[in-house]
Structure formats: structure tokens, C-alpha cells
Amino acid sequence: MLAVVAAPVAxxxxxxxxxxxxPVGAGIAGLAAVATLVGWLSGGGAVDxxxxxxxxxRFAIELDGLAALYSLLATGIGFAVLVYSSRYLPLHLExxxxxxxxxxxxxxxxxxxxxxxxxxxxxxxxQDLILVFVFWxxxxxxxxxxxxxxxxxxxxxxxxLMALLVTGITAVLLLIGALVFYAAYGTxxxxxxxxxxxxxxxxxxxxxxxxxxxxxxxAQVPFQFWLPRAMAxxxxxxxYLHSAAMxxxxxxxxxxxxxLLQKSxxxxxxxxxxxxxxIAVGGIIALTRNVMKQLxxxxxxSQYGYVVFMFxxxxxxxxxAASFYVIAHxxxxxxxxxxxxxxxxxTHETEISRIGGLARRMPLLAAASGxxxxxLAALPLTIGFFKDELLFDAALERGAPFAxxxxxxxxxxxxxxxxxxxGVFLGEARGHAERVPWALVAPVAVLxxxxxxxxxxxxxxxxxxxxxGAASFDAPVxxxxxxxxxxxxxxxxxxxxxxxxxxVILSRPIWIGAARAFARAGELAxxxxxxxxxxxxxxxxxxxxxxxxxxxxxxxxxxILVPSGILVGLGILATPSGDxxxxxxxxGDDVPLxxxxxxxxxxxxxxxxxxxxxxxxxxxxxxxxxxxxxxxxFGAPDVALVAILIETxxxxxxxxxxxxxxxxxxxxxxxxxxxxxxxxxSVAAVAGATAFVVAWGTLSQPSAVEGGAAAxxxxxxxxxxxxxxxxxxxxxxxxxxxxGEVTVVALVLLGVATLLFRGRLP
Amino acid sequence: xxxxxxxxxxxxxGAGAFLILQRNLIRIVIGVILISNAANxxxxxxxxxxxxxxxxxLPEGAQVSDPLVQAMVLTAIVIxxxxxxxxxxxxxxxxxSHDTLDLEEISRAERRAAERLDxxxxxxxxxxxxxxxxxxxxx
Numbered sequence: 001m002l003a004v005v006a007a008p009v010a011x012x013x014x015x016x017x018x019x020x021x022x023p024v025g026a027g028i029a030g031l032a033a034v035a036t037l038v039g040w041l042s043g044g045g046a047v048d049x050x051x052x053x054x055x056x057x058r059f060a061i062e063l064d065g066l067a068a069l070y071s072l073l074a075t076g077i078g079f080a081v082l083v084y085s086s087r088y089l090p091l092h093l094e095x096x097x098x099x100x101x102x103x104x105x106x107x108x109x110x111x112x113x114x115x116x117x118x119x120x121x122x123x124x125x126x127q128d129l130i131l132v133f134v135f136w137x138x139x140x141x142x143x144x145x146x147x148x149x150x151x152x153x154x155x156x157x158x159x160x161l162m163a164l165l166v167t168g169i170t171a172v173l174l175l176i177g178a179l180v181f182y183a184a185y186g187t188x189x190x191x192x193x194x195x196x197x198x199x200x201x202x203x204x205x206x207x208x209x210x211x212x213x214x215x216x217x218x219a220q221v222p223f224q225f226w227l228p229r230a231m232a233x234x235x236x237x238x239x240y241l242h243s244a245a246m247x248x249x250x251x252x253x254x255x256x257x258x259x260l261l262q263k264s265x266x267x268x269x270x271x272x273x274x275x276x277x278x279i280a281v282g283g284i285i286a287l288t289r290n291v292m293k294q295l296x297x298x299x300x301x302s303q304y305g306y307v308v309f310m311f312x313x314x315x316x317x318x319x320x321a322a323s324f325y326v327i328a329h330x331x332x333x334x335x336x337x338x339x340x341x342x343x344x345x346x347t348h349e350t351e352i353s354r355i356g357g358l359a360r361r362m363p364l365l366a367a368a369s370g371x372x373x374x375x376l377a378a379l380p381l382t383i384g385f386f387k388d389e390l391l392f393d394a395a396l397e398r399g400a401p402f403a404x405x406x407x408x409x410x411x412x413x414x415x416x417x418x419x420x421x422x423g424v425f426l427g428e429a430r431g432h433a434e435r436v437p438w439a440l441v442a443p444v445a446v447l448x449x450x451x452x453x454x455x456x457x458x459x460x461x462x463x464x465x466x467x468x469g470a471a472s473f474d475a476p477v478x479x480x481x482x483x484x485x486x487x488x489x490x491x492x493x494x495x496x497x498x499x500x501x502x503x504v505i506l507s508r509p510i511w512i513g514a515a516r517a518f519a520r521a522g523e524l525a526x527x528x529x530x531x532x533x534x535x536x537x538x539x540x541x542x543x544x545x546x547x548x549x550x551x552x553x554x555x556x557x558x559x560i561l562v563p564s565g566i567l568v569g570l571g572i573l574a575t576p577s578g579d580x581x582x583x584x585x586x587x588g589d590d591v592p593l594x595x596x597x598x599x600x601x602x603x604x605x606x607x608x609x610x611x612x613x614x615x616x617x618x619x620x621x622x623x624x625x626x627x628x629x630x631x632x633x634f635g636a637p638d639v640a641l642v643a644i645l646i647e648t649x650x651x652x653x654x655x656x657x658x659x660x661x662x663x664x665x666x667x668x669x670x671x672x673x674x675x676x677x678x679x680x681x682s683v684a685a686v687a688g689a690t691a692f693v694v695a696w697g698t699l700s701q702p703s704a705v706e707g708g709a710a711a712x713x714x715x716x717x718x719x720x721x722x723x724x725x726x727x728x729x730x731x732x733x734x735x736x737x738x739x740g741e742v743t744v745v746a747l748v749l750l751g752v753a754t755l756l757f758r759g760r761l762p
Numbered sequence: 763x764x765x766x767x768x769x770x771x772x773x774x775x776g777a778g779a780f781l782i783l784q785r786n787l788i789r790i791v792i793g794v795i796l797i798s799n800a801a802n803x804x805x806x807x808x809x810x811x812x813x814x815x816x817x818x819x820l821p822e823g824a825q826v827s828d829p830l831v832q833a834m835v836l837t838a839i840v841i842x843x844x845x846x847x848x849x850x851x852x853x854x855x856x857x858x859s860h861d862t863l864d865l866e867e868i869s870r871a872e873r874r875a876a877e878r879l880d881x882x883x884x885x886x887x888x889x890x891x892x893x894x895x896x897x898x899x900x901x
Contacts, residue, residue, distance in 0.1 A: 554782075554783045554784075554785075554865070557779075557782050557783060558783060561779055582764055583764060583765045584763035584764030584765060584766075585763060586763050586766070590763055593763075594763075594766060597766060597767065597770040598770075600770060600774065600799075600803075601769075601770045601773045601774065604773060604774045604777045604778075604796060604799075605773065605777060607777060607781070607792060607796070608777055608780060608781065613788065616788075616792070620792055620795065620796075623774075623796070623799065624795075624799065627774075627799050627802070627803060630803065631802075631806060631835075634806050634807070634809070634812060634827060635812055635813050635814055635815050635816070635826070635827030636806060636815065636827055636832045636835070637815050637817075638815075638832060638836060639806065639832050639835050639836055639839070642836055642839055642840070643802075643839055646839050646840065646843040649843055650795060650843055650846050653846065653847055653850050654788075654791075654792075654850065656850075657788070657850045657853060657854055658788070660854055660857075661853075661854065661857045661863070665857055665861065665862055665863055666786075666788065666863060667786070668786065668862045668863050668864040668867065669784075669785035669786045669787075669862070669863060669864025669865060669866060669867065670784075670785070670786040670789065672784065672785060680780055680783040680784070681780060683779065683780075683783060684776045684777070684779040684780035684783065685776060687775060687776055687779035688772045688773065688775055688776020688777075688779065689772065689776075691771055691772045691775035691776065691800065692768055692769065692771070692772030695767070695768040695771045695772065695804055695807075696764065696765065696768035698808065699764045699767060699768055699807055699808060700764055708810060709830055710809075710810055710811065710828040710829060710830050713829055713830060714816055714820070714826060714829060717816075717818065718818060723817055723818035723819075724816070724817045724818075725816035725817065725818075725829035726816060726829050726832045726833050726836065729829060729830065729832075729833035730833050730836060730837070734833065737837065738837070741837050741840060741841065744841060744844055745840065745844055748844040748845075748847055748848055751848055751851070752847050752848060752850075752851040755848075755851040755852060755854065755855045756851055756854065756855075758858075
């Protein structure tokens with residue numbers, strides 16, 4: 001709750017004094033984390049308010065295990081990241097200022113990161129698919145501004161757009177999935193859906209759509225390409241979005257709807273395959289990356305591949321292990337990202353090959369991030385050991401081949417983690433290193449020590465993960481991670497991981513070529529190319545439509561008339577038309593009206609064929625007068641009188657205009673080629689046909705409603721002391737409208753006078 | 763009767779659409795006027811009843827025309843005449859500034875002016891370079 005109000009508060013304090021935004025934001029994040037912890041320990045709570053009852057929407061949130069886990073991650077790591085950025089951001093902005101010469105207090109950074117945190121907490125607690133969708137899009141919007149924080153850089157903007165498009169377009173699938181569920185079961189509420197749904201094609205379809213949204217947000221194959229690009233963001237953003245928030249939101253969604261996904265074997269197998277592919281693609285490319293943040297980004301893809309893989313494995317181990325993995329990964333990975341930021345701040349380098357041997361110069365940072373790296377690589381005495389233990393447990397439960405795949409995945413993790421940490425902190429000292437402020441090191445130290453604490457005192461973390469797993473699994477989960485000093489299969493697999501991992505690290509020269517070739521092939525033929533091609537194609541298509549539409553006035557008119565004609569035509573075809581159209585009877589009394597209408601139509605058609613301008617005016621006015629006569633036979637003498645006055649006025653106006661303009665000019669462009677006549681004629685025919693169908697359809701509807709508005713108005717007229725009902729309506733019932741109309745006429749007079757006298761009123 | 767009215771509306775609307783698609787500005791304005799005519803006819807035909815004028819004393823037993831649509835159409839007619847007046851004044855202004863009523867020529871001239879603006883020349887240069895300063899206003 002607290003986190004939801006945090007963003008406006010921080011923005012407000014920031015706008016008052018730029019220096020105030022950071023401490024206020026961090027304070028609120030810390031408070032929110034404590035509040036979530038207390039809420040979880042006291043057994044959670046739920047709020048359920050009708051939001052839009054007519055649409056069956058409810059504002060239903062509940063602090064269950066899953067919500068507690070992700071809220072704690074979002075607020076806790078958010079707190080660490082905010083403390084970090086209170087020092088990092090001024091330095092970052094300093095660099096940017098030097099580069100561009102613009103000054104920017106950076107308050108919007110706090111606003112958006114807190115907005116992100118708030119919507120993440122909301123997303124974690126939401127129990128209603130539509131509410132999930134709303135928070136989901138809020139996170140997408142906040143991430144757009146965060147990734148594109150350095151808005152003067154084109155790369156930043158393109159990356160932000162890519163992240164927004166990939167996650168935003170797939171978010172629509174989430175909405176569609178939710179609507180499919182609603183259409184079938186009449187509710188958006190996830191717990192209700194879990195009880196109602198039966199395994200079948202519908203669950204597979206809708207659940208699959210929702211899962212795709214989650215996978216795209218978690219940067220799984222084939223949507224993985226946006227994540228490395230998003231590294232263009234400032235480091236705290238990368239650390240936050242890609243460890244605890246944005247990508248976590250994807251697996252959060254999968255965890256939330258997991259009870260639904262579980263009902264479909266196809267979906268579980270798909271998750272398994274996608275998870276494995278992501279582990280492989282992310283892991284192998286991570287081994288080849290040289291830029292620190294890029295390596296970490298690909299490692300994130302791979303790590304979330306694990307989580308998806310474990311969800312795919314299924315069973316209580318799968319659900320619990322996935323949740324535990326998210327905790328362990330978020331702690332380690334955010335620490336490593338923050339390390340990368342601090343190292344870059346100290347050395348002004350981003351590439352691993354250009355730094356090294358920093359362990360001696362930054363011992364605290366090296367130790368803290370060493371702990372985090374060990375956690376990621378699943379060494380004993382860290383929380384990471386248990387994440388791999390659970391991974392092996394879950395895989396063994398499913399079968400030996402899966403255990404082998406899990407082993408390979410763990411080996412990959414070990415290899416690239418070693419590459420990151422050893423590349424930065426070990427080896428020969430290269431480059432210079434400045435002192436970095438304590439606020440850049442302290443959060444890393446805190447997160448690193450949490451990783452270590454988790455390695456010894458695993459119970460609190462395991463309890464949280466069990467609770468979350470129970471929410472995903474929809475049944476209590478009994479899994480106890482602990483050290484077992486025996487030759488159990490899990491321990492043997494862990495040992496095998498270390499052995500093979502060491503081999504892989506030592507044999508780097510042998511396989512690095514192949515890995516690079518793989519990465520290169522991905523760049524050449526990967527989904528990113530498809531994305532770019534699609535984007536360019538859409539752009540061209542939009543340009544094409546734009547040129548057609550706005551080339552000139554006629555084009556614009558035609559682009560309104562023709563498509564609306566086609567749409568109306570389709571609508572008419574789609575509606576059952578029995579008895580809708582009535583011809584209507586013509587009695588002897590109607591003869592004058594028919595004659596007047598015919599005169600109007602004939603005069604109008606004559607206008608088209610008239611060449612001379614004076615004749616044109618005469619025909620126009622006869623068409624107008626014929627219409628006025630028709631009004632008279634409709635039993636509307638007031639309208640007919642006004643129409644005659646107005647037609648006279650228009651005739652005089654047109655005549656006057658013609659008098660002002662020489663004849664040669666008047667006829668400029670009056671003649672058009674025959675081909676154009678045909679084209680314009682067919683557009684006009686479509687327009688006329690549309691008008692005909694619409695008019696006939698509506699006018700055929702029943703007339704004369706007893707006691708309707710017309711009858712009431714007629715009855716009321718004597719009370720307004722007038723005999724003419726139309727006059728009463730205009731001057732009394734709708735008097736304000738009439739005043740507005742008079743104002744319009746006055747303004748038009750002013751406008752015409754201004755135009756005629758070239759802006760200088762006489 | 764319904765069919766005949768719809769047909770008339772369609773003819774007037776189609777003719778208006780055809781004229782709006784022309785190049786000559788006067789014809790475009792006339793097209794706008796015709797389309798308002800069609801709209802007014804449509805509104806008045808949409809009245810729920812048709813008969814004697816709704817003026818007291820009401821005739822005994824006979825049906826009275828729907829006064830509501832009449833009031834609407836009255837407003838619409840006045841507004842559409844105002845639009846026609848503004849359009850005609852604009853046409854006159856365009857003739858004064860461009861010496862033509864051909865839409866294509868006007869948009870060509872506009873494009874040329876825009877290009878010149880892009881290349882940094884001011885609008886005053888345009889008028890002197892074309893040797894055609896705006897003509898004096900007429901009384």
C-alpha cells in the first residue's frame with residue numbers, strides 16, 4: 001500500500017528540493033519493505049472492493065506468499081538500489097552534463113522507479129486478471145522511461161521503445177487470455193478461475209496467451225533480445241529492473257496463474273522447452289560477452305530460463321524451487337549489477353578485458369560481490385547452494401535426463417559467473433581506479449552478506465519460498481532445503497557441477513570460437529532481426545497510409561468517405577435485414593412533397609453538370625429553394641421560412657464572391673480529366689450509396705411514439721405563452737443553445753469581415 | 763415515401779461528395795452547402811410524425827409534425843449558412859494571396875513556400891521574388 005503512494009510523494013518532494021527526492025524515496029521503500037514483512041508475518045491480508053461492478057471488475061488484492069515474496073523483493077532491493085542511486089545518479093548526471101551540456105536534476109528517475117516499485121507491489125498482490133493487466137502495463141510504462149532515462153541518446157530511446165513494444169504487445173495477449181477466461185467462466189478472479197476451470201483446449205489457449213506475456217516480460221526465447229539492449233539504462237535501473245522487478249514480473253505472472261497452467265500438460269512442456277532454450281542461449285552468449293552489464297544481462301535471461309524450466313518441471317518441488325530461485329537470484333544479481341556500476345564509476349571502463357586485479361584496490365567490494373557471485377554459481381555456504389539443490393531435486397523428481405540438463409545449466413552458470421568475477425577482480429592490475437563513495441559499496445555489501453546469511457540460515461528464505469510455492473501450486477508445499485553431508489544424488493550433481501565447471505573455465509580457448517559463432521548467428525538470424533524488420537515495415541506502411549491520406553484535401557475527403565462506406569456496407573451485410581427496410585406508402589397528400597423532393601434532386605444533379613458560374617449559382621439556389629419547399633410540405637413552416645431566407649443569403653453571398661473574383665481565376669481548375677471524373681464519380685457513388693443505406697435503414701424505424709418528447713413539448717407550449725411550438729423550443733426550452741448559436745453567427749461575421757479586410761477592421 | 767426521401771438524400775449527398783472532391787474551390791464550397799442540405803433533409807425526415815404544422819390552435823384529430831426535429835434543423839440551417847459564409851470569405855482570401863482557385867496550384871505554391879522556409883529564406887523574399895506582392899484590398 002505504502003509503495004503505491006511512494007512515487008507521487010517522491011516526485012513532490014523532489015520538485016520542491018531536488019536533493020530531497022532520494023532520501024524520501026529510499027525511506028519510503030524501506031518502510032514499505034518493513035510493512036510487507038510485518039504483513040506477511042502476521043498472516044497476510046486481503047482487500048476486495050467492487051471497482052466497476054457493471055463490468056464485473058473487482059479491486060481484489062491479497063498478501064499471500066507469492067505476493068509477499070515479490071513485494072519484499074521489489075521494496076527491499078528497491079531500497080538498496082535507491083540508496084545506491086542517491087550517490088550514483090548525481091555522478092551519472094555529472095557525466096551526462098559534461099557530454100551534452102544540459103542540466104537535469106533527475107527527479108523523474110525517483111518518480112519512475114518508485115512508480116515501478118508501486119505497480120510491482122500491486123502486480124504481486126493483484127488477484128484479478130484485469131487488475132494484473134493494469135499494473136502490468138504500469139510497469140511497462142515506468143520501465144520505458146527508466147530505460148530511456150538518457151533521453152538524448154538515440155540508443156537509449158530505441159532500447160526503451162523495444163522493451164515497451166515487446167512487453168506491451170505481448171501484454172495485449174494477457175488481456176486477450178483474460179477475456180477468453182471471462183467469456184467462458186464469467187469471472188476475472190484468479191482463485192475463482194482455478195476452481196472453475198477444467199483441463200481442456202480453452203485453458204491451454206488462454207493460459208498459453210497469458211504465459212506468452214509472462215515469458216516476454218521475463219526475456220525468454222524468442223523475446224530475449226530486448227533485455228541486453230535495455231542495458232543502455234543507468235546501472236541502478238538495470239540492477240532493479242533486471243533482478244527484482246521487470247523480468248521478475250514475468251515469472252511472477254506465471255507463478256500467479258500457475259494453478260491454471262498446471263491443468264495443461266502442453267503448456268508445462270512448452271515452459272520446459274522455452275526454459276531450456278533460454279538457459280542455453282543466455283548462458284552461451286554470456287560466456288562470450290566482454291561488456292560487464294551485457295554479460296550480466298544474458299546471464300539474467302539464462303537464470304530466468306531456470307525458473308521457467310522449474311515451473312515446467314511441475315510438482316511441489318518445481319513450484320517451491322522456482323520461488324526460491326527467484327529470491328536467491330535477485331539478491332545475487334542485483335549485487336553484481338551494482339558492482340558493475342561501482343567498478344565503472346571507479347575505472348571509467350565497461351569492458352572486462354580492460355580491467356582486472358581490482359581485488360587489492362577495492363577489497364570490500366571484491367569480497368561482497370564475491371559472495372554474490374558465489375551465490376549465483378551455487379557454491380556451498382551461500383543461498384545459491386540451495387537453489388541448485390532444489391533445482392536438482394525438482395529435475396530428479398521428473399527423471400534422470402532432466403537432471404543431466406539441469407547439471408549442464410548449472411555448469412554454464414558457474415562458468416560465466418567466474419568469468420565476470422575473476423575478470424574484474426583477479427589477474428593483473430590494469431587501468432586506474434578511483435575511490436568510490438561508500439553508498440556505492442554498502443548496498444552491495446548488504447546484499448552480498450544476505451547471500452551468505454542465506455547460506456547458513458536458510459529457513460526464513462525457505463519459508464517465504466514455501467509460502468509462495470504454495471500459492472503457485474495451490475496446495476501446501478513441504479520442501480526443506482538443508483545441508484546433507486552424504487552422497488545423495490543432489491550433492492553428487494553439485495560436485496559434478498563444480499568439476500565440469502572448472503574444466504569448462506580452463507578449456508576456454510577451445511570452445512570460445514564456437515560460442516562466439518553461436519552468438520554471431522543469433523545476431524544475424526535471431527528474433528531481433530525479425531523485430532527490426534517488423535518495425536521498419538510498420539513504419540513504411542504507416543508512411544504510405546499517411547501520404548495517401550494527407551496528400552491533399554481531396555485525398556483526405558476520399559479516405560473518410562470510402563472506408564466509412566465500406567465499413568457501413570459491411571455492417572449492413574452483417575445485420576439481419578428482414579423487415580428492416582420499409583418502402584412506405586405514398587398517398588395523394590404526399591404528391592407536393594414528392595414533387596419538391598424531385599425538384600431538389602434534379603437541381604442538385606444539374607449543379608454537377610453546370611459549367612458557367614452564374615448558372616451554377618442559380619441552380620444552387622433553386623436546389624436550396626426546392627429543399628425549402630420540401631420542408632414546408634413536411635409540416636414545418638418555420639423551417640421553410642428560415643430556409644428561404646438563408647438560401648437567399650447564400651445565393652447573394654456566392655454571387656458577391658463571384659463578382660469579386662475575375663472570371664479567368666474562377667474557372668481555374670474547374671475542368672478535370674475524364675479519368676479523374678470517373679474516379680471522383682465512383683467515390684461519390686460510394687458515398688451516396690452509404691448515405692442511402694443509412695438513411696433508409698434509420699427512417700424505416702418505427703415512427704410516432706405515444707407520449708414521447710415531441711408530444712410533451714407540444715403539450716407544454718401553451719404554458720410558455722406561445723402558440724408556435726418550434727418557437728417555444730428555440731426561445732424557451734433550448735434558449736441557451738440559441739444564445740450559443742447567435743454567438744456563432746456574430747463570430748462568423750467578425751471572421752468574414754477580418755478575412756475580407758485583410759485583418760484590419762475598418 | 764421513405765424510399766423516395768432516402769433516395770433524394772442519397773442523391774444530394776452523393777452530388778455534394780462529388781463536388782467536394784473537385785479542384786475548383788467554389789465547387790468545393792458548393793459541395794459543402796449541398797451536404798448540409800442533405801443532412802437537414804435527413805434530420806427533418808427523421809421526425810417521429812408528419813402532418814399539420816405544430817402551431818396552436820392544433821387541428822382536431824389530425825396528426826401534428828414533430829416539432830423537435832424542426833427546432834434542430836432551424837439551428838443547423840443557420841449554422842451551415844455561417845459555415846458557407848466563412849468558406850466563401852476564405853476562398854476570396856486565397857484568390858487574393860494566390861491568384862487562383864485551383865486547389866492543386868495552391869498546394870504546389872504552399873509546398874514551394876515550405877521548401878523555401880526550410881532552406882532559410884524569409885517569406886518576404888518569396889513575394890518579391892515572385893514579383894507578385896499581395897494586391898491592394900478592394901473597398
